[in-house]
Amino acid sequence: MNQRGYQNYDKWPEKRLEVSPGDAVSGYEAICERIKREVKGRGRTVVAVDCYPGVCLEETAQGLQGLGAASVFLSGGIFISDAEYQRRTAEALTEDRVFGVMTCKTLESFVDPAALRKMREEVQRVESGLVLILGVGASLVCPPDILIYADLARWEIQNRMKRGMGNWKAHNEAESFSKKFKQGFFLEWRLADRHKKPLLATLDFLLDANVPGEPKLVRGDCFRQALEKFSREPFRLVPYFDPGVWGGQWMREVCGLDQDQPNFAWSFDGVPEENSLYARFGDLRLEFPAMDLVLYRPIGLLGDRVHARFGPEFPIRFDFLDTMGGQNLSLQVHPLTEYIQQAFGMHYTQDESYYILDAEPGAQVYLGLKEGIDREEMVKALYEAQEEGGSFPAEKYINTFPAKKHSHFLIPAGTVHCSGRGAMVLEISATPYIFTFKLWDWNRLGLDGRPRPIHIGHGEKNIVWERTAPWVRENLVDRFQPLPAPEGVKAEATGLHQREFIQTERYSSAGAVLHETMHSVNVLNLVEGAEAIVESPEGDFEPFVVHYAETFVIPEQVKRYTIRPFGRAEGQAVTTIKAYVRT
Numbered sequence: 001m002n003q004r005g006y007q008n009y010d011k012w013p014e015k016r017l018e019v020s021p022g023d024a025v026s027g028y029e030a031i032c033e034r035i036k037r038e039v040k041g042r043g044r045t046v047v048a049v050d051c052y053p054g055v056c057l058e059e060t061a062q063g064l065q066g067l068g069a070a071s072v073f074l075s076g077g078i079f080i081s082d083a084e085y086q087r088r089t090a091e092a093l094t095e096d097r098v099f100g101v102m103t104c105k106t107l108e109s110f111v112d113p114a115a116l117r118k119m120r121e122e123v124q125r126v127e128s129g130l131v132l133i134l135g136v137g138a139s140l141v142c143p144p145d146i147l148i149y150a151d152l153a154r155w156e157i158q159n160r161m162k163r164g165m166g167n168w169k170a171h172n173e174a175e176s177f178s179k180k181f182k183q184g185f186f187l188e189w190r191l192a193d194r195h196k197k198p199l200l201a202t203l204d205f206l207l208d209a210n211v212p213g214e215p216k217l218v219r220g221d222c223f224r225q226a227l228e229k230f231s232r233e234p235f236r237l238v239p240y241f242d243p244g245v246w247g248g249q250w251m252r253e254v255c256g257l258d259q260d261q262p263n264f265a266w267s268f269d270g271v272p273e274e275n276s277l278y279a280r281f282g283d284l285r286l287e288f289p290a291m292d293l294v295l296y297r298p299i300g301l302l303g304d305r306v307h308a309r310f311g312p313e314f315p316i317r318f319d320f321l322d323t324m325g326g327q328n329l330s331l332q333v334h335p336l337t338e339y340i341q342q343a344f345g346m347h348y349t350q351d352e353s354y355y356i357l358d359a360e361p362g363a364q365v366y367l368g369l370k371e372g373i374d375r376e377e378m379v380k381a382l383y384e385a386q387e388e389g390g391s392f393p394a395e396k397y398i399n400t401f402p403a404k405k406h407s408h409f410l411i412p413a414g415t416v417h418c419s420g421r422g423a424m425v426l427e428i429s430a431t432p433y434i435f436t437f438k439l440w441d442w443n444r445l446g447l448d449g450r451p452r453p454i455h456i457g458h459g460e461k462n463i464v465w466e467r468t469a470p471w472v473r474e475n476l477v478d479r480f481q482p483l484p485a486p487e488g489v490k491a492e493a494t495g496l497h498q499r500e501f502i503q504t505e506r507y508s509s510a511g512a513v514l515h516e517t518m519h520s521v522n523v524l525n526l527v528e529g530a531e532a533i534v535e536s537p538e539g540d541f542e543p544f545v546v547h548y549a550e551t552f553v554i555p556e557q558v559k560r561y562t563i564r565p566f567g568r569a570e571g572q573a574v575t576t577i578k579a580y581v582r583t
Contacts, residue, residue, distance in 0.1 A: 008548065013278060014280050015233070015277075017280065021282075023282070024222065024284045025217050027215065029066060031217045032066030035148075036068075038204070042145065047133070047145065048133045049135075049138055049149075050138040050148070050149050050195075050199065053184075055151075057134065057135055060209065067132060069132040070129030070130055071129075071131050073134070073141065075140065076136065077115055078112060078141060079115070079137070080111070086170065089103070093182065093183055093186065097182075098178060099455075100182050101186060102186055103345075106195065108140065123141060139199060147202060148205045149199055150207040151289060151292070152289070153210055153275070153276035154289060158184075166180065167183045167184060193291060196292075197296075205220055206218050206288065208288060218281050218286055230555075233558070234534045234555075234561065236550060236553070237269060237271070237551070239551075241255065243265055245327070246265055246328060248325045248421075249326070250325075252264055265322060266322075269318060269320065270316070271314075272289075272291055273313075276288060277293065300557045305520070306583065309581070310348075314521070316502060316521065316523045317429050319426075320357075320427070323363075323424075324424050327444075328366075329418040330438040331366060331392070331439045331440040331441075332418055332439060333439060333462050334415075334435060335350070336349065344435065349432060350435050351411070351430050352428065353429065354417075354427060355427075355494075355525075356403050356407045356409075356425060363404075364402055364420045365401050366398045367417045367472055368467045368472035386440070394440065403423045407478055408479070408494045410476040410495045411476070412499045426527065430501070437458040437462065439454070441454060480493070481493045490508040492505065492506045503581070506577045506578075507575065508573050510574075513562060514561075517554060517580070522580050525551045525576065526548055526575075527549070529548060533563070534562070534563050540558070541558070545566055
């Protein structure tokens, strides 16, 4: 069967949990009744609704009027002025259109002590009834009797930014999405995650604020049970898809996407910082950021050794780049480790690889430099193309290699590269995913009609000029090495390069293949075959079915699992590619 005809990709993966009536409710009326039932008979009760930046405070405040609060306080009043906040954060945000410096600050560092003291005194003066504190950092005002955390997925935040929402305390609604995203990535989301992390263990309720006008509430213990379940079993993230100037048509067909969109360029189906998780509590499905799992159970998910190295960060990323019927990606290079540390405050860089899921005849990948080129001439040609609107002769300076189905191209940082048109790429990489220095973008505008950001100045400082054709062929192209395996199993190490901390391996079999997590979280994709089933040899989790092109995660504490053909693939070989952190 032609795999592009499977069309069984699941865009709404979820885990189910059994709960008691009232543990999960939807709609503001039901939410207010549930909270009032919780506070009944308590007398004076302080309810804090702490919010992730991006939650619509106006909607939430209006919706919670049904609580009949004796007094309502907005936590925004405890922070320094917006102008002072912008002054203190300017160094982290920089003047660059795309890049900033990762902040080490906390939300508390922007609290105005006098304003906090004043609000605490005002809260204390309310002697009876329900006291509601609402907003970002609401739990900082005073220890609440009931803590509700209003959360939403990073992708939804980005969509709201595109529709005109500004950043927290920034009043930048009219600015470009790229500037808003930069402020979120380097500053706002770092502050919010550091604040949220300890609250996950104590919150009384989680409020799902992803869909405007459709809030959902789940009891905190039930939410934590869901996180525990995800940390102990195979799972998938909720994927999202986005069009782009170079986007193609493969994902539209295979993943069953919106036919009215012009193309789909990206899919994140394995990036916890961006993706979310679905958990169904009884009949009600809630969505919450996958980072909640990383923050709440980092050791069980990542493994002790990986956590010791990275902390509560998910260091592996799987995503799709679709140029089937599309255009070349930008010619680019990623920063070397010392550069990303010094310039941007990141402690590891974006090493990556291209695994070719599918390709049209003639597709190619640009990778590494040709021998004997004049580096000064190449940099001059890049600047001239950018500043004078001319063309950069990429084929004069950059190698091209045929992109064939199941080829694997390794791309350690410092290597000039891009996928050409006609390829469907499963990109496997370390997670600092925005640190791409575009060198040349083929004289085109973005979907917003503006020139896409080019960073030749950053890029030329990171190109490893010695990575020419012979070195690239020997070290980066189809480095498949046989691994010991039982009869009937084809196992290969496919990389990555020795400078990269991610190990990738490919397994193919018509029977069951036994895997061990190797002291690391495992991330896999079914790259050949209609369906497969993941099972525990010890029966520690329910069998988990995956479909062609789906990315799935195996927490480190699973330790052992098998993968075998299932459903329409029974009796046929299926192939997975697996990534984990070398420890």
